[in-house]
Amino acid sequence: MSEFEPILLANVNAENSHTRSVYESTGGYAALRQVLGQMSKTDLIELVKASGLRGRGGAGFPTGLKWTFLPKDHPGPIYFCLNADESEPGTFNNRILMEEDPHQVIEGLILSCFATNTTTAYFYMRYEYPLAWERVQAAVDECYAAGYLGKNILGSGYDLDIFLHRGAAAYICGEETGLIESLEGKRAWPRIKPPFPAVEGVFHKPTVVNNVETVACVRHIAERGAEWFRSMGVPPDPENPRDPGSFGPKLYCLSGHVEKPGCYEAPLGITVNELIERFGGGVWKGRKAKAAIPGGISMGLLTADEFDCPLDFAGPGRYKCLGLGTAAVVVMDETVSMVDFLLNSSQFFAHESCGQCTPCREGTSWALKMMQRIKAGRGRLIDLDLLLEIGDNIGIIPGTTICGLADGAAWPLKNGIRKFRDEFEDYIRRTNPEGYAETDPVPALEVIGAH
């Protein structure tokens, strides 16, 4: 793998990499010319299907297959929503792409819109990315000026408009139906599926929602083909008939306690150890690692003994984590208290639960209250079972909520307590020597329970 040359990050360090002239000097928009001149929409969908590309936003759903769920011969309009609401803690790969190589994203977006017969695309970007906002807007303007957007693109008869739409700091807008509701001007409450967005999405019309990195991959697949894309990554697991494999390059976000945090590109399937050692310069300060989040905080936790976990779509699941998620690896060194980590994670989900489904709204806020109580030295051993009860009972996976936010909130609880139970028990016994064995209900603590 040492000969791997970055694909998605190939140009990010070039001077003025965000401009059209620099992008075109390295072959940018050649794929667009090639496709619009000589390829049918159906052939492009088939090409993306054949590549095995899976969505990079977290769920890993096969992109080409998602596109085929659109109704055939629909009179239109069909809408495309580009999900640039990247908000999963630990994740910043889309930000890098939008800031440093926005034209790569736009070329992929135009190609994806062409394939799905879309003439209007909404580029939904989170509020907290002002530089990305400025650069994507400038890149879109350049594309209109160059005839890559607007009417009759490059003389092909194909029309497309891209409109930027700015979020307002809510994690749930990254959930595809939450994004759709937010775009419609409503509170971002995810929708019950079915109907799936491909059938009825934004403005009651068929809608495609794809991630920024996903469409960037489409640009390269259009240029270099499906076989090339499938030459990288991990083939399907023969033991698992539902695994379509993990192909192509992936942007890994590495942060936390490593010497060199950053966004690094590798073929899908690099292990946590390789990522930390080869790219991250090792655990910082010469310390040992204790744990890592494999793919954004919603994915759960790996212990340091599990760092041989390969970061492909199927890898983290074999280590009792939820999955690859956004491939954001957050490393914790040996000094980190798991109580602090779980308090931080509980705080995040309690703050970001949209409040629509009771198990999530109540579960995340009670988990936070219990973690605050444990942290304050008032924990009881039974709290760990109560926290696990929450973890095992909220989310799509047991079937109690509309969207996956609660699944995400549950995995740090389940992995944290099951993989580090001794540490939690020691903490509770040490900080609450009088009351750790109590099992009676506890009155709420006014001071620390406030949120």
Added chain:
Amino acid sequence: MATTERILTDEMTEAIKAFIPRYPSKQAVTLPALHVVNDRLRHVPLQAVVEIAEILELAPAEVQDTLTFYGFFKQDKPHGNVRAWVCRSVSCHLRDADALLEHMCEKAGIRPGETTPDGKLTLEFAECLGACEHAPCMLAGDTLHESVTLEQADAFLESLE
């Protein structure tokens, strides 16, 4: 009841209307309209909500419903000259973001969400700012401050006008 004076200027109204052709529904202009007002007034008072609703042919309650969901738009009074968010999510937390936020609150004499009495600063916590490679980080207005030390935080506070 006294007649309430209009809050939206002609410029704001035009800026909001310019978004309408982009969407098949006027309601979709809600968030862009809230941003138009917030960018200029640093908050979105109730009267502005009423006027946005008028432009978009919605009930004020529909706009207010959306506004309150986000917790982003202040309504009672404008935020400070600079609105700064200190990230508290996991990657920043692991690199002492909690101490950074606490230090800044103490120096500025306010709690998260509050504005200094001189109106120079509104300080808030943020959930993941998406700049984890630069932890602990802070977004102040449109400027991202990377790997912020306590000394840099002090210098930032002193630089405020």
